[in-house]
Structure formats: C-alpha cells, structure tokens
Amino acid sequence: xxxxxxxxxxxxxxxxxxxxxxxxxxxxxxxxxxxxxxxxxxxxxxxxxxxxxxxxxxxxxxxxxxxxxxxxxxxxxxxxxxxxxxxxxxxxxxxxxxxxxxxxxxxxxxxxxxxxxxxxxxxxxxxxxxxxxxxxxxxxxxxxxxxxxxxxxxxxxxxxxxxxxxxxxxxxxxxxxxxxxxxxxxxxxxxxxxxxxxxxxxxxxxxxxxxxxxxxxxxxxxxxxxxxxxxxxxxxxxx
Numbered sequence: 183x184x185x186x187x188x189x190x191x192x193x194x195x196x197x198x199x200x201x202x203x204x205x206x207x208x209x210x211x212x213x214x215x216x217x218x219x220x221x222x223x224x225x226x227x228x229x230x231x232x233x234x235x236x237x238x239x240x241x242x243x244x245x246x247x248x249x250x251x252x253x254x255x256x257x258x259x260x261x262x263x264x265x266x267x268x269x270x271x272x273x274x275x276x277x278x279x280x281x282x283x284x285x286x287x288x289x290x291x292x293x294x295x296x297x298x299x300x301x302x303x304x305x306x307x308x309x310x311x312x313x314x315x316x317x318x319x320x321x322x323x324x325x326x327x328x329x330x331x332x333x334x335x336x337x338x339x340x341x342x343x344x345x346x347x348x349x350x351x352x353x354x355x356x357x358x359x360x361x362x363x364x365x366x367x368x369x370x371x372x373x374x375x376x377x378x379x380x381x382x383x384x385x386x387x388x389x390x391x392x393x394x395x396x397x398x399x400x401x402x403x404x405x406x407x408x409x410x411x412x413x414x415x416x417x418x419x420x421x
Contacts, residue, residue, distance in 0.1 A: 185210055185231055193240040193388050197247045199274055208273050208300050209239055215296050216264060223288040225264040236387055241394060242267030242331070243274060245354065248383045248396060251327060253277050258325045258346045260312050260339075261285075261332030265293050267356065268329065272305050279304045281325070285311050313410040316345030323348050323405060331356040336368035336397065337420040341410045344375035347401040353377065359384050359393035371421035376403045 187206055194201050213234055216225055228237050245267065251257065255278050259268030262282040272280050282293050282305065290309045297305055308315070315321045328343045328351070336355060343353045357364070361382065372379065381398040410416065 183214075185213075187235075189232060189389070190235045190239065193236070194243070196388050197240075197243055199243065199246050201274060205273055209235075209270070211299060212239075212265075212269065212273070212296060215292070215299060219292045219295070223292060225289065225292065236390060237392070238264075238266050239270050240387060241356070241392075242270035244385065244387070244394065245271070245329070245356075245396060246274065247385075248381075249352075249354070249398075251275055251278055254279070255326040256324065257281070257327045257329060258283060258321070260328060260330045260343050260346065261334075262293070263289060263331070265296060266331050268305070269293070269296060269300075269302070271329070272302055273300070276303075280306075281321075282307045283310065283312060283315065285309070311413060312342040312346075313413050313416060316342070316410045321346060323401075326351045328353045329356070330354075335420060336361075336364045337371035338416055340368055340371045340375050340377060340399065341416050341421060344372075344377050344399065344401060345405055345410050349376070349401050349403050351401045352380070353399040353401065355397045355399070357395045357397055359395050361395050361397060365397065367420075372399055374406070374421050375409060376401055376405050378402050 257278050258281045260283050262268050262284050268280050268282045287309045290307045293307045325346045328346045330343050347353050377399045380400040384395045386393050
C-alpha cells in the first residue's frame with residue numbers, strides 16, 4: 183500500500199530533526215505492524231494512518247525539539263505499551279540504547295516483532311512491573327534518561343520512573359498541557375524520589391488543537407532504599 187507521508191515529513195521538519203528515506207519507511211513498517219497486531223492484543227484505539235502519524239509518532243518525537251538526548255545515552259521507556267515513545271525515538275536516534283519496559287507480555291511480543299522487522303539494534307524489551315524492577319540492582323539507577331507516556335498521575339509516575347534514573351539524569355514525563363495542579367500534587371513525591379523539577383515545555387501538535395507538554399525532573403542524588411513501594415501502596419496511597 184502507498185502512504186502519503188508529506189504531513190509526517192513536514193512534522194519532522196517542524197521538530198527540527200534530520201532524517202532520511204529509510205527512517206520514514208521504518209515508520210510505515212511500524213504502522214503496518216501496529217495495525218496487523220492490533221486486533222489481537224488491542225494496542226491502540228487510533229488506527230488511521232494520519233492520526234497514528236500525528237498522535238503517536240509525532241507526539242513521541244516532539245521531545246527531540248526540546249532536548250538533544252546525549253549521544254549513546256542509556257534510555258528506559260517505562261510503560262511503553264505499543265512502543266511509544268521509545269521506538270520512534272530509537273528510529274530517529276539509532277545511537278542511543280533503549281530498554282522498553284511493559285507489564286503485559288503480549289505487548290512485549292509485539293515489540294520484539296517490531297524490533298526484528300525494523301532491524302533495530304541496542305534496543306531491548308523487558309516484561310515486568312516497574313516497582314519491582316526499580317528495586318533490582320541490574321536496573322536501579324542505571325539510566326541516563328527515563329521517558330514515559332503512561333497514563334497516570336505525576337506523583338505515581340515519579341515513584342515508578344525515578345528509581346531507574348542515575349543521579350544527575352532526567353525523568354521526562356509526556357503530559358497534556360494542564361500540568362500546574364499536577365506538579366503541585368506531585369511535589370512531595372518528586373522530592374522523596376530524590377528529584378527536582380527542572381524544565382517544562384508546553385506545545386501544540388502541528389496542524390491540530392492537541393496541546394501537550396513535557397515535564398523534566400532532574401535526579402539530584404541517590405534514592406532512599408525504601409522506594410519504590412509495592413504497587414498497591416503506590417496506587418492507593420500516592421506520596
């Protein structure tokens with residue numbers, strides 16, 4: 183099937199990233215795999231090509247407009263789902279090393295198929311719960327950057343995500359544009375996770391009325407060994 187990628191190319195130019203034809207073709211293959219697997223494991227409610235390009239691919243990549251991920255950085259994507267934002271970031275930045283983390287094994291199987299079909303290297307998938315892996319010394323405070331588009335409050339996400347980040351590293355949360363109250367509510371959790379609010383960016387996706395934001399949280403020091411707590415405590419008693 184032939185796809186019109188003009189809007190996607192325009193979006194990439196808006197973001198300001200360099201790209202080539204094989205990278206654009208990789209996104210088309212990614213889309214086709216997403217649709218092929220979607221009926222069986224319910225990866226996304228968005229299936230139209232142009233909508234996936236905007237709401238998943240462009241949204242994932244917009245981080246590159248505001249943050250130049252250090253070359254060769256180790257990145258973990260917590261609650262990656264169908265691979266957003268980790269796989270789009272990896273396609274555009276093949277130099278970085280990415281771990282895709284998700285609690286549902288069916289999604290991990292899909293991600294492995296995408297990685298194989300696209301020939302991606304230095305990207306791995308891990309089935310597991312963030313609160314358990316955040317206590318595992320193989321993953322705890324091992325990453326330069328943690329990203330997450332997961333749907334949860336910032337206080338909850340901070341306890342899931344900051345345990346993976348090295349002191350001096352960043353947790354970057356993908357959010358809607360209404361972040362002021364959420365930041366206030368998450369201030370205690372961020373502090374207890376040895377984090378500090380660093381930057382935030384609010385933007386609108388190209389040719390749309392979809393407002394989005396990034397919240398940058400700096401890891402300021404080593405994490406207290408009490409965290410993260412058990413899943414039931416994190417969800418039912420946010421910090």
